[in-house]
Amino acid sequence: MELWQAFVQMVHTLIPWLDGTVASIFIILIKAIALVMPLMLVVAYFTYAERKVIGYMQLRIGPNRVGPKGWLQPIADALKLMTKEIIFPTKANIYLFLLAPVLAIAPAIAVWAVIPFDEGIYVTNLDISLLYVLAIGSIGVYGIILAGWASNSKYPLLGALRSASLLVSYEIVIGFALVTVVMIAGSVNLNTIVQAQQGGIVHWYFIPLFPMMVIFFISALVETNRAPFDVVEGESEIVGGTHVEYSGMTFAVFVLAEYANMILMAVLAVVMFFGGWHSPFEAIPYLESAFAWVPGIVWLLAKTTFFMFLYLWVRATFPRFRYDQIMRLSWKVFLPITIIWIFVVALMTQLELGPWF
Amino acid sequence: MNSEQIIFYILSFWFVASSLAMIFSRNAAKAVLFLVLAFFSAASIWILLEAEFLAITLILVYVGAVMVLFLFVIKMLNIDKSTLRAKFTGYLPLGLIVAVIIVAEMSLVLGANQFGLDVFSSPARHGADYSNITVLAMQLYTTYVYPFELAAVLLLIAIIAAITLVHRNETSRKKQSISEQVNVQAKDRVRLVSITSPSKEDK
Numbered sequence: 001m002e003l004w005q006a007f008v009q010m011v012h013t014l015i016p017w018l019d020g021t022v023a024s025i026f027i028i029l030i031k032a033i034a035l036v037m038p039l040m041l042v043v044a045y046f047t048y049a050e051r052k053v054i055g056y057m058q059l060r061i062g063p064n065r066v067g068p069k070g071w072l073q074p075i076a077d078a079l080k081l082m083t084k085e086i087i088f089p090t091k092a093n094i095y096l097f098l099l100a101p102v103l104a105i106a107p108a109i110a111v112w113a114v115i116p117f118d119e120g121i122y123v124t125n126l127d128i129s130l131l132y133v134l135a136i137g138s139i140g141v142y143g144i145i146l147a148g149w150a151s152n153s154k155y156p157l158l159g160a161l162r163s164a165s166l167l168v169s170y171e172i173v174i175g176f177a178l179v180t181v182v183m184i185a186g187s188v189n190l191n192t193i194v195q196a197q198q199g200g201i202v203h204w205y206f207i208p209l210f211p212m213m214v215i216f217f218i219s220a221l222v223e224t225n226r227a228p229f230d231v232v233e234g235e236s237e238i239v240g241g242t243h244v245e246y247s248g249m250t251f252a253v254f255v256l257a258e259y260a261n262m263i264l265m266a267v268l269a270v271v272m273f274f275g276g277w278h279s280p281f282e283a284i285p286y287l288e289s290a291f292a293w294v295p296g297i298v299w300l301l302a303k304t305t306f307f308m309f310l311y312l313w314v315r316a317t318f319p320r321f322r323y324d325q326i327m328r329l330s331w332k333v334f335l336p337i338t339i340i341w342i343f344v345v346a347l348m349t350q351l352e353l354g355p356w357f
Numbered sequence: 358m359n360s361e362q363i364i365f366y367i368l369s370f371w372f373v374a375s376s377l378a379m380i381f382s383r384n385a386a387k388a389v390l391f392l393v394l395a396f397f398s399a400a401s402i403w404i405l406l407e408a409e410f411l412a413i414t415l416i417l418v419y420v421g422a423v424m425v426l427f428l429f430v431i432k433m434l435n436i437d438k439s440t441l442r443a444k445f446t447g448y449l450p451l452g453l454i455v456a457v458i459i460v461a462e463m464s465l466v467l468g469a470n471q472f473g474l475d476v477f478s479s480p481a482r483h484g485a486d487y488s489n490i491t492v493l494a495m496q497l498y499t500t501y502v503y504p505f506e507l508a509a510v511l512l513l514i515a516i517i518a519a520i521t522l523v524h525r526n527e528t529s530r531k532k533q534s535i536s537e538q539v540n541v542q543a544k545d546r547v548r549l550v551s552i553t554s555p556s557k558e559d560k
Contacts, residue, residue, distance in 0.1 A: 096386065127488050131413045138421025142393070145428050149386060157432065164429050168422060188490060328535060 104143025159241030194276030200283030266307035
């Protein structure tokens with residue numbers, strides 16, 4: 001943080017003619033770039049990790065040809081996709097066809113603005129940041145619907161219909177699961193939610209809200225169209241779902257959005273249920289002081305990496321769900337459980353149970 | 358003009374322009390997207406008014422759910438444009454009269470003589486620690502708790518009514534019994550028969 005203050009000071013002294021508004025816009029721009037550039041790099045290497053991890057789980061090696069141990073594979077993939085031709089289907093609505101990938105990636109990146117990485121490290125500290133995450137996250141469905149509709153092709157349309165109904169129903173489940181967190185923390189500000197979990201691993205919300213944590217993780221799999229719930233793409237049923245007709249960079253943008261959303265959901269799970277930037281060794285004698293030098297952002301990223309690994313693990317392990325089974329899971333299993341747990345949390349709050357309330 | 362006024366006029370321009378574009382666009386899907394843009398502009402104007410909870414709720418509910426269902430329906434419909442346009446001139450006089458009445462009413466109710474700066478003083482600016490959602494929640498759950506609960510119950514009734522309307526004819530519905538599917542045993546589905554395979558010498 002001292003480094004950042006010094007940097008802001010430097011910007012003000014180097015460019016003295018910048019007044020308050022312009023300077024703050026300039027600083028926000030720098031913050032956004034400092035967030036998005038590493039994010040894109042993580043997305044690229046997440047695809048590599050996915051192929052490697054699933055490869056080893058299936059007793060294969062995975063990509064190992066480009067660069068040492070295949071380290072340059074994502075770069076090669078990106079270059080290949082950039083140089084490929086973008087094909088427009090006949091009689092497709094070209095404006096909406098091109099708008100769809102933009103609508104998919106823009107919310108996936110915009111949501112990151114409110115994620116707290118450490119005490120005081122965020123792009124913006126919004127008072128209603130959790131609602132902002134849910135609202136902007138719900139816009140991502142437009143990318144899929146428009147891609148299906150504008151392609152003028154039947155399999156994308158089917159994929160889009162299935163996706164839209166799934167995403168809308170699982171948004172409700174995610175919303176209800178996060179309401180319990182809001183009830184305990186007493187705030188919809190992500191910074192405050194993380195600060196409320198201070199004081200060691202027993203203060204983290206995954207203990208009183210364990211069913212909600214599981215439901216949130218499974219719903220996050222559906223929201224990001226990941227296996228075993230990848231009916232949107234549905235390779236074995238509807239060829240490739242919404243992005244059948246997309247090629248080259250337009251397709252790559254969809255993949256970028258999907259992986260950015262996966263990482264976002266992992267970070268959200270950590271922030272809401274696993275103490276955000278707090279060290280797991282807090283309030284433990286000796287260990288706390290031994291690990292005191294580790295900055296909070298390292299803990300946050302380590303926990304996030306674990307959840308990102310879970311995504312890959314789940315994909316390699318479980319067979320795919322049928323469409324009506326996923327719908328039943330949402331409306332008849334998860335939604336009643338979340339509503340019951342809201343009452344349980346209300347009761348726990350009244351009884352002032354444990355260290356959480 | 359300060360920067361806030363400039364932002365306000367840009368947003369208002371977008372609001373009006375996207376609303377007009379929504380009405381005049383021939384493609385129903387594009388009309389829905391222009392309406393989404395109009396919602397975004399309205400939400401941004403609300404954020405300028407420090408009503409950030411309302412703004413985010415507008416996006417969460419209308420853009421995130423209602424408009425998605427609109428797009429969903431539009432994809433299912435087979436809209437025949439010629440029948441829609443056939444009676445356009447016939448409805449035009451009535452439509453114009455209704456439009457004039459609505460514009461007159463709105464200018465009377467929302468005009469400068471009702472909401473001008475001489476009638477209403479401009480609202481006070483709040484500090485950075487002002488939490489819109491907390492203030493709103495305090496009002497909703499204390500002063501207005503009964504109207505709030507009543508509205509919620511009304512919505513619940515509407516949901517139940519809609520579902521019962523759809524589920525009137527139980528006979529025409531195909532239903533899967535999940536418990537039956539889950540509890541199925543291997544011996545119910547596959548019958549293994551042992552057959553003595555012919556040995557190589559018999560050929």
